[in-house]
Amino acid sequence: MNMTNAPLPTNFIQNIITEDLKDNKNGGRVHTRFPPEPNGYLHIGHAKSICLNFGLAVANGGICNLRFDDTNPSKEEVEYVESIQADVKWLGFDWDDRMFYASNYFDKLYEYTVGLIKAGKAYVCDLSAQEIRQYRGTLTEPGQDSPYRNRSIEENLDLFKRMRAGQFEDGARVLRAKIDMASPNINMRDPVLYRILRATHHRTGDKWCIYPMYDYAHPLSDAIENITHSVCTLEFADHRPLYDWALDQVDYAMEADGRPQQIEFARLNLTYTVMSKRKLRELVEHGYVSGWDDPRMPTISGLRRRGYTPESIRDFCDRIGVAKRDSMVDIALLEHCIREDLNLNGPRVMAVLDPLRVIIDNYPEGQVEWLEGENNPENPGMGSRQIPFSREVYIEREDFMEDPPKKFFRLAPGREIRLKSAYIIKCERVVKDDQTGAILELHCSYDPESHSGGATSGRKIKGTSHWVSAAHALKAEVRLYDHLFVDENPDDEGDGLDYKAKLNPSSLQVLTSCLVEPSLAGAAPGSRYQFMRQGYFCVDPIDTSENLLVFNRIVSLRDTWAKIQKGNESSTSA
């Protein structure tokens, strides 16, 4: 979208890179990586990281790898590696031939580790998980050395080989780094490097029964891939000394020009949504949503199904910036981004969500006129289409009021409105149900001279309504989505309420008797439109079939009238 010479996005990471480049650090290379663990679906928070890592590389003439951080087979599945690739691609990023797996390096890592043991920097520890915890000390008290800390190198080597050979049970022993049990940084108190874990790995199958820990595998994977800037989120800041330790200890014989540097930034938080994998999984598994791609989910697949464009998400990620402080971005910014995109690129179309029949008594019975409607006033290049007009039309029920309040510019008894791209009509008579008093239909007259572009077409009429011709309209199902939570910060349990207690009961409203203009026949799944005066909608790619059009509301239009109404309500009730 931004094809001009936009200034580099300025943030503290770019500043670091700019300095590094100036110093010719890493031989002037910039090489980043996006390293998800394939244990779930990507969400908008990952999109921030993806845009950052790929964006930083591109902006500085570098490259970015996709790397699956698959060191814990008990949680990982191919389903996730596939969805992650699809999502990154859909967002518009390309890793070329640089898709890697940490598991590709298991052999290499094992060799490094043997060297580490030979150098006396690691030892096999027989303590149980619970004992290790006890020996580790607390935040304020130093830990104690493991009784196995001073095993001979020979014994460590032998034990480690036997760990690999499967001679011990899961959890019986671990390999630990020999660092400092009194370190004020708990991550440095002889952290576990390898654990025994019999789980079939989605890539390596049952070849291994020992797996390296993230803290150990990650820096070495970065080094193996010649990464220069290893960008991760804030909670890993305490792990950085260990990251550096691993690089220091292992003579990885990198032909690399330089060494990777870990840089931490604050993860994305969005109002009215949760972002943790655990909670998203819970929403899916307990049926609060229809799946990972439920259009209310903040997952990439959910946003995609909802109708968000990749461009709008990238734009959003550019706008939120990158910093080290925890923050909560207003979801209104995301909504602004998609509106801005679709305002320019979404064809206009008329759809009546809650139809009210209007009979135009002075319009000839049986006559049909095909009127021209521009597809996008912001973009004349998008051309126009023909819209049928006839004696019976439907308008939006809320566009008529029998007893309208002040500033109501729409239809009311004796009042006029313009039907968009057609004629001005006047409400002559209201037909109601004798029993219930419900409004059944309106009888109107039209001004034949008021055709768009016609003689009296210049007459000023305050209100313009969208409409469809009764004889030509197509039935459709429309799903109105709203925020998944009613609370701005569902994660905040300060009020004693679990995030699930803050689910929005009306986050989904299904309308089954909507009528849309006939040009929408056969609309492509996934295509996006502006339903005039209502919002942006997307043809649901899953549930739309040949005999049923299903639309998802991506986002409503900004609605000044709704605000005025709200103001009216509160002022009358006050």
Place this chain on the structure above:
RNA sequence: AGCCGAAUGGUGUAAUGGUAGCACGACUGAUUCUGGUUCAGUUCGUCAGGGUUCGAGUCCUUGUUCGGCUGCCA
């Protein structure tokens, strides 16, 4: 309590010792055959105290508040 990190309008983010800017939101008004868009404008900010300096959001210092860390998860 120990270590680490962060504090700039309602929200997010710039300003690398020199005019506190941009975006979103909110609010006015104008335009409009979408109560959309567009345009014009308004509102609102450097956590606190002390210090260095001709000059401090930025450097020093003390404090306050918030976040992270005691997995054989990542």
